[in-house]
Amino acid sequence: MESWTFPPSYDASYLPPADSRYWFARRETMPAGEREEAILARLRQVCGYAYANSAFYRRKWGEAGFHPDHLRALEDFEDKVPVITKKDLREAQAAVGMGPGFGRGASGGEIAPMRRIDVGGSGL
Numbered sequence: 001m002e003s004w005t006f007p008p009s010y011d012a013s014y015l016p017p018a019d020s021r022y023w024f025a026r027r028e029t030m031p032a033g034e035r036e037e038a039i040l041a042r043l044r045q046v047c048g049y050a051y052a053n054s055a056f057y058r059r060k061w062g063e064a065g066f067h068p069d070h071l072r073a074l075e076d077f078e079d080k081v082p083v084i085t086k087k088d089l090r091e092a093q094a095a096v097g098m099g100p101g102f103g104r105g106a107s108g109g110e111i112a113p114m115r116r117i118d119v120g121g122s123g124l
Contacts, residue, residue: 044071047081052111056092060084 022028027038047068050057061067064082071077 039075040071040074041075041079044068047071057084060088 010069016023016025027035030038051068053063060082064080065083066080
């Protein structure tokens with residue numbers, strides 16, 4: 001199966017051949033049970049990364065009684081992982097006295113102020 005990394009990184013080989021029927025042939029044609037196991041493994045990996053690297057997610061998940069080790073089936077993700085809302089993110093930013101785009105982000109680390117970057121001729 002193709003490589004899954006987090007955070008994601010891409011290179012020129014990421015695109016499928018032009019004549020390919022599938023983008024990720026193995027993933028898109030595997031039996032449903034195998035696909036669910038692959039999805040569950042990826043969810044465990046991403047949730048583990050977020051838990052290890054984000055005070056925000058550790059706090060939110062702790063309040064809900066969730067830990068990434070609790071993922072045993074896809075239904076566990078749906079039943080146990082709390083939804084993170086825009087309000088949650090805004091409150092987390094406000095808690096450190098900063099507005100959107102500043103303060104502590106979902107990663108738990110400091111966010112630098114946003115800067116304008118021109119990448120085209122329009123200057124937008």
